[in-house]
Amino acid sequence: MRPPYRMRPGRLVGKAVLAFACFMAVFPLLWTALNSLKNNVDIITRVPRLVFTPTLANISYIIGRDSVMTGLYNSVIACGVAVLIGVVLGLPAAYAVARYPNRWAGDIQFFVLSLRFLPPVAVAIPLMVIWLQLGLYDTLAALIVTYSLLTISVIMWLAIPAFQSVPKEVEEAAFVDGYGAYSVFWRIALPVAARSLIGAVAFSFVLVWNEFLIALMLSSSNAKTLPIVASELSQQGMNVPWGILNASVVLLSLPPLLFLGVLSGFLNSVFRQKKT
Amino acid sequence: MPRRSSLPVTFIVPTLVILLILSMVPTLYAIVIALQNRELSSTAYSYVWLSNFYDLFFDRRFLNAVWVSVKWEVVTVVATMAVAIGLGVLMFEVASPRLRNIYCLLFIVPVLLPRVSAAFVWKFAYHPLYGIATYPYRLLTGGLIFDPLSKPATALFAVASVDVWQWGLFFAVIVLKLLETLPPQPIEAARLDHARHWQIHAYVTLPMLKAPLISLMFVKMIESLRSFDLIYVMTRGGPGVATETLDMYAFSQGFIESGKVSYASAMAVLMMIATVITFTMLWKRVQA
Numbered sequence: 001m002r003p004p005y006r007m008r009p010g011r012l013v014g015k016a017v018l019a020f021a022c023f024m025a026v027f028p029l030l031w032t033a034l035n036s037l038k039n040n041v042d043i044i045t046r047v048p049r050l051v052f053t054p055t056l057a058n059i060s061y062i063i064g065r066d067s068v069m070t071g072l073y074n075s076v077i078a079c080g081v082a083v084l085i086g087v088v089l090g091l092p093a094a095y096a097v098a099r100y101p102n103r104w105a106g107d108i109q110f111f112v113l114s115l116r117f118l119p120p121v122a123v124a125i126p127l128m129v130i131w132l133q134l135g136l137y138d139t140l141a142a143l144i145v146t147y148s149l150l151t152i153s154v155i156m157w158l159a160i161p162a163f164q165s166v167p168k169e170v171e172e173a174a175f176v177d178g179y180g181a182y183s184v185f186w187r188i189a190l191p192v193a194a195r196s197l198i199g200a201v202a203f204s205f206v207l208v209w210n211e212f213l214i215a216l217m218l219s220s221s222n223a224k225t226l227p228i229v230a231s232e233l234s235q236q237g238m239n240v241p242w243g244i245l246n247a248s249v250v251l252l253s254l255p256p257l258l259f260l261g262v263l264s265g266f267l268n269s270v271f272r273q274k275k276t
Numbered sequence: 277m278p279r280r281s282s283l284p285v286t287f288i289v290p291t292l293v294i295l296l297i298l299s300m301v302p303t304l305y306a307i308v309i310a311l312q313n314r315e316l317s318s319t320a321y322s323y324v325w326l327s328n329f330y331d332l333f334f335d336r337r338f339l340n341a342v343w344v345s346v347k348w349e350v351v352t353v354v355a356t357m358a359v360a361i362g363l364g365v366l367m368f369e370v371a372s373p374r375l376r377n378i379y380c381l382l383f384i385v386p387v388l389l390p391r392v393s394a395a396f397v398w399k400f401a402y403h404p405l406y407g408i409a410t411y412p413y414r415l416l417t418g419g420l421i422f423d424p425l426s427k428p429a430t431a432l433f434a435v436a437s438v439d440v441w442q443w444g445l446f447f448a449v450i451v452l453k454l455l456e457t458l459p460p461q462p463i464e465a466a467r468l469d470h471a472r473h474w475q476i477h478a479y480v481t482l483p484m485l486k487a488p489l490i491s492l493m494f495v496k497m498i499e500s501l502r503s504f505d506l507i508y509v510m511t512r513g514g515p516g517v518a519t520e521t522l523d524m525y526a527f528s529q530g531f532i533e534s535g536k537v538s539y540a541s542a543m544a545v546l547m548m549i550a551t552v553i554t555f556t557m558l559w560k561r562v563q564a
């Protein structure tokens with residue numbers, strides 16, 4: 001038990017700092033969301049306006065634009081398929097590394113991590129030339145293959161500790177009951193580790209959804225993802241209605257935020273494992 | 277575990293083969309391109325061997341980009357760790373468990389945002405006339421104009437602040453969780469010795485967490501290499517070349533200004549060699 005605290009000015013200051021940090025964490029985003037509901041006259045004001053007549057024009061403009069909808073479609077397909085490939089190839093490999101130790105296990109883990117060291121620009125330039133030569137430049141297929149490198153390695157990296165934290169006794173009991181190696185993976189390890197695994201998969205999705213540089217270099221018109229489309233909206237100069245830009249930022253930010261709960265649960269489970 | 281099973285082979289080999297192909301083909305090809313003189317505008321090319329690398333050493337913009345990248349790396353890593361440890365310790369000290377949960381949830385919001393979104397949000401906020409972040413300055417000075425993104429002295433820090441906004445708050449949550457995993461006895465003992473709160477953390481808890489904190493810093497160093505999105509949206513490397521990092525310069529050489537793909541690739545290869553060597557050495561030390 002901790003001794004009761006005396007109320008001291010230091011604690012009060014500490015609480016104020018934390019409250020301010022919370023404000024800083026969410027206010028810029030809330031302000032953007034608010035701006036997406038404003039007419040231009042209410043945004044371009046020297047004194048920020050909190051009271052205004054809301055409009056849905058920006059949002060309906062964004063949703064009505066073909067380029068935005070194509071970007072959304074491309075993002076969903078490219079990220080969805082890449083994550084699926086990451087799951088299919090990454091999870092079994094992670095399980096094998098976690099449960100069947102061999103002398104390469106450490107090297108494999110380091111190799112998977114080291115893929116993260118590669119500067120994206122160093123990967124994107126040669127890939128652009130390769131896809132151009134194969135006639136696949138500016139296609140979703142090229143983007144999916146490139147993103148798979150990201151999703152497989154990240155899912156593997158995060159799933160290895162998740163599988164390791166499954167109690168060995170559970171799996172051994174299943175072997176005694178006559179389960180084969182594969183059915184232990186399917187029926188025991190996967191379901192028991194599911195919570196952490198979902199966190200790992202969600203993390204890989206957020207990573208590729210937010211990816212920008214590779215998508216920028218591997219697409220010119222057909223395969224543009226939502227981040228690229230959103231960034232282009234801003235390049236039309238200051239004459240573009242700012243409300244529309246804000247609305248596109250909100251649209252782009254919503255999918256990753258849907259995973260807020262899953263990812264914070266994942267974080268908790270990672271550190272609960274460490275404690276025990 | 278059964279002794280003999282085909283599982284490790286069937287599960288690991290296909291995945292590793294695919295990962296090796298997907299990573300080695302572009303990596304090796306990047307080196308090949310760097311030894312050529314490819315340009316976007318033409319399909320003809322020949323091998324020029326090391327002349328791209330030789331040119332780089334006399335390219336003042338490249339040397340500037342190296343310097344900007346180093347500054348970016350140091351500023352973002354140090355500031356992120358400072359914010360994370362400061363807020364993490366504060367939460368540990370003054371927040372009740374319920375409040376901690378709320379803080380943790382809110383503090384992960386920024387890092388989940390696409391970098392492009394975060395960059396936009398703050399680009400508006402830093403707008404000299406209408407921005408919400410520059411409003412307090414306008415209010416206090418009676419309408420003076422402060423434009424952080426277009427001043428060479430402040431632009432890098434303004435962009436870096438967005439990076440710290442995303443990662444510092446997120447890492448604060450991790451620091452708190454790390455503090456929560458510590459056994460309470462040493463902290464109790466220090467309290468009984470009348471140690472002050474900051475002393476407990478400076479001399480007891482943080483030294484106990486040295487290894488995970490170094491790993492955390494390592495992760496941030498890797499993530500800081502991905503500065504491109506923020507800089508591309510917020511400043512495009514400007515004003516002048518004040519925020520032009522290596523990836524930004526490689527991109528503009530390869531695609532915006534001159535289409536010198538090989539020259540850009542030479543830059544990327546140098547970056548790759550530097551980061552792979554640095555991080556491999558650091559990682560081995562962290563693990564040891």
